[in-house]
Amino acid sequence: MTRILPGVIAMATIVVASNILVQFLFSDWLTWGAFTYPLAFLVTDIMNRVYGVAAARKVVFVGFVTGVICSLIGSQIMLQGDGFEYAAVPLRVAVASGVAFLTAQLLDVAIFNRLRQSSWWKAPLTSTLVGSIVDTVLFFTIAFSASITVFGAAADGAINWAWGTVPMLGVGPEAPLWVSLAIADWSVKLVLALIALVPFRLIVAKLSPNPA
Numbered sequence: 001m002t003r004i005l006p007g008v009i010a011m012a013t014i015v016v017a018s019n020i021l022v023q024f025l026f027s028d029w030l031t032w033g034a035f036t037y038p039l040a041f042l043v044t045d046i047m048n049r050v051y052g053v054a055a056a057r058k059v060v061f062v063g064f065v066t067g068v069i070c071s072l073i074g075s076q077i078m079l080q081g082d083g084f085e086y087a088a089v090p091l092r093v094a095v096a097s098g099v100a101f102l103t104a105q106l107l108d109v110a111i112f113n114r115l116r117q118s119s120w121w122k123a124p125l126t127s128t129l130v131g132s133i134v135d136t137v138l139f140f141t142i143a144f145s146a147s148i149t150v151f152g153a154a155a156d157g158a159i160n161w162a163w164g165t166v167p168m169l170g171v172g173p174e175a176p177l178w179v180s181l182a183i184a185d186w187s188v189k190l191v192l193a194l195i196a197l198v199p200f201r202l203i204v205a206k207l208s209p210n211p212a
Contacts, residue, residue, distance in 0.1 A: 104135035
């Protein structure tokens with residue numbers, strides 16, 4: 001466990017920072033958390049390359065548990081401030097976040113491992129892109145789609161602002177607002193997946209005698 005401690009700390013830090021920064025808007029379509037959360041894929045891929053699949057999964061589960069704890073704290077704050085009927089809102093977002101994170105990260109680990117013997121860039125780029133798509137689709141669908149009704153009327157009423165139709169990203173065809181939020185979020189993940197290849201290569205070269 002000691003050898004992967006830096007990865008554990010990095011993942012926990014990213015999850016906590018993202019949970020805080022998601023509360024602050026960067027633009028009409030993004031929060032600051034959109035720029036920190038994708039770094040979780042970088043940490044997972046570095047752990048996978050240097051220490052293997054088992055170590056990467058341990059780091060992923062640390063991130064998942066950290067996210068659950070952050071969500072529970074957020075739920076308690078809302079309960080104290082706004083009453084029980086609004087507790088369904090952070091619960092819905094927490095479930096969406098947890099399901100998306102765990103599914104996408106474990107998928108990332110599996111794809112990376114399958115492509116481990118390919119060119120050095122292929123495993124981290126492919127696994128991150130696929131994981132990012134799955135993460136974005138699961139989170140925004142569970143958290144905001146009107147087709148998901150299992151969280152009750154209180155949660156639906158509090159997030160129905162995301163159902164209003166607007167031009168996609170302000171310029172495209174009409175679509176629910178949450179679709180624009182999802183597209184903007186994935187666009188950031190795409191850009192960061194490409195940029196992350198540089199620190200991935202450098203860090204892996206430093207930690208492992210065989211970065212390929």
